[in-house]
Amino acid sequence: xxxxxxxxxxxxxxxxxxxxxxxxxxxxxxxxxxxxxxxxxxxxxxxxxxxxxxxxxxxxxxxxx
Ligand SMILES: [Zn+2]
Numbered sequence: 150x151x152x153x154x155x156x157x158x159x160x161x162x163x164x165x166x167x168x169x170x171x172x173x174x175x176x177x178x179x180x181x182x183x184x185x186x187x188x189x190x191x192x193x194x195x196x197x198x199x200x201x202x203x204x205x206x207x208x209x210x211x212x213x214x
Contacts, residue, residue, distance in 0.1 A: 158185055162212050169194065170201045185210045
């Protein structure tokens with residue numbers, strides 16, 4: 150059974166990830182708004198392989214692409 154809430158969160162996080170990917174160059178980082186709790190989320194793009202990552206300071210939501 151699929152948890153609808155988790156699915157919604159995943160969609161929101163993927164949207165933010167795409168936004169970060171579009172806005173940042175490799176090696177850059179910025180603070181964005183967490184799509185889950187609305188607090189500060191530190192996001193960056195790896196200088197090494199261009200992978201996008203982010204972690205929320207408040208709720209701990211994170212991802213790495
Ligand atoms: Zn959060």
